[in-house]
Amino acid sequence: MTKTTMKLDAEYGQTLKKNEAFQVILKSEVAFEQPHPDVHVAKIPIASASWVNTSDGTVLVDTLLNPGTAKQMKTRLEETGGQVKTIIYTHHHGDHVGGGVIFEGDRPRVIAHRYLPENMEKYELLKIHRARLTAIQFNIPFDPARQRPFLPPTELFDHAMVFSQGDKTFELYHARAETDDATWVYVPEIQTALVGDLIISGLPNIGNPYKPTRFGLSWVRALEKVREKQPQLLIAHGGRAVYQGKDVRELLDITIEGIHSLLDQVFEAINNDIPVDEMIHQVQLPPHLIDHPYLKPIYSRTEFAVYNIYRWYHGYFDHNPAHLLPRPDRELNREIIALIDNREKILERAIALHKTGQTQLALQVLDILLKDAPEFPGARELHLALLETLCETDTCLMSRNTWIHFIEKDREILKERQ
Ligand SMILES: [Zn+2]
Incomplete structure (x- = not known):
């Protein structure tokens, strides 16, 4: 077992075998942490949710992936003396809003950013596409009819919002970050x-090959605002959840420096008219920072971040006139x-490139x-072998699961031919 695999084991609770996908969705066991007498965290491999007890009921931040995991959380929440009066959604992703319906009977106040409902509508409009990419990204069955029960917000906010509940204050701030509807929360009484x-x-999920634009610049500025608050406890809702004391400052310093560096390099490359296929390398x-655990490419990776930052600021045209109004790839390919x-020569060359370790070029x-x-x-056999080679050393969830999706497709094609 390699060192990297050991670390991933700790992050996602999975030791990867050859050609095995990350399975972060299918596990439904919820783990709990209590980093402060009034703060609890519920964790599944892909996401977390947290609750803060006040002298007047509980404020729940996010609701996990689905009713099954949320039910386990509700049981623990009530066992530890909580009762949900308010829910805050940090953004519209399914692993944060998917369990909300379990709390419907408590008639909570449900708060979200004003762009959240439009994002939920997008899920409905692009249902088939979303099911397809979710199946690839998370290695789960393609199921466009999958039900997504949802407890809608009762209140929407725009830039910021503050409310008190019992003995605590909840400051909500909007950020364009992973999504355009991200919310972060600060509770000053418990820092x-x-x-x-x-x-x-x-590495933060600044780039995802399947998803719309993420907002790196406003993201890093949001993290700078979090740092200004000088929190002593920081709860993140993806992967490792709890950071305390001096870890919080180090986490924020390292992440902010890393994102700024990527942004600055992409800005410079765009100004120097570097094409994006050069830029990602x-x-x-x-x-x-490259080997720092806070920036390890275990979910996203720098190439995805570069594509995404570029896409936010740059149009499709790379200033090569051949690419302004191109003929379809298949026509050029035919030429x-x-x-x-x-054709045999192409196959031979691809085999030679594979042998010298130039797998992507092959x-x-x-x-x-x-x-x-x-x-x-x-x-097809060579195609499969190339994908297996690319997959073997890839410990980034999104690229690894993508290779595996196409490995499985190739295997099906070869099986049908037998
Ligand atoms: Zn998310």
Whole structure:
């Protein structure tokens, strides 16, 4: 077992075997922590939720993934003397709002940012697409009919909101970050910040190959505001949840420096007219941060962040006139194939590149052949072998599960041919 695998084991509770996907959705056992007498955290591998007890009932921040996990949380919450009067959603992602319905009978006040309802509507409009990408990203069955029970907000806020409940004050702040509807919460009496997915284990999820734009610049500014509060306890709702004392300051300092560095490098590259396919290989975290546990690429990775930051600020056109109004790939591919006039040669070259460790390049070269002749002898087998090589050393959840999705597809194709 490698060192990295050991660490991932600690983050997601899973030791990865060869060609095995991250399974962060299917586990339904909830773990609990109580980092402060009035603060409890409920954790599943992909997300957490927290509750703060006051002298007048409980404020619940997020609700876990689904009614099943939320039910376990409700039981513990009531066993520890809580009763939910208020729910705050940190953003619209399913692993934060999915368990809300379990608390419907308590008739809570439910608070969210004003953009949350529009994001929930998007889930409905793009149901099939969402089911497809969720199946790939999290290695779960494709099920567009999956029900998403949802307890809607009773109150929406815009920039900020403050309310008191019992002996505590809840300051809510909006941030454009992982989503456009992110909310973070500060409770001054106990110097506690609840930041939702502004922090996850490892590199923040600034880029996701399947999802809309994330907002790196306003994200880092939100983290700077969290730091100004000088919290002594910080609860994050992805991966490791609890940070206390001097860990909080270190976590914020490192994360803020890392995000700023990525942003600055992308800004410079855009100003220097560097194409994005070069940029993703040039931009890196500074050497002293690259192996820092707070920035490990275990969920997202720097290449995804670069694509995303670029996409936020840049149009599709890369200033190559051939790409302004291009003909479809398949037409260009056909021309290249006709010029080479030897499909076997492409296969041989892809094999040679694989042998010298240039696996990604081999995959792209082979793609020219596969697009033209998907059944060319040996091509699918090589495609599968390349994906397995890429997967083997990949410990980033999103890219690893993507390789695995296509590995499984290749295996099905080869099985059908037998
Ligand atoms: Zn999220």
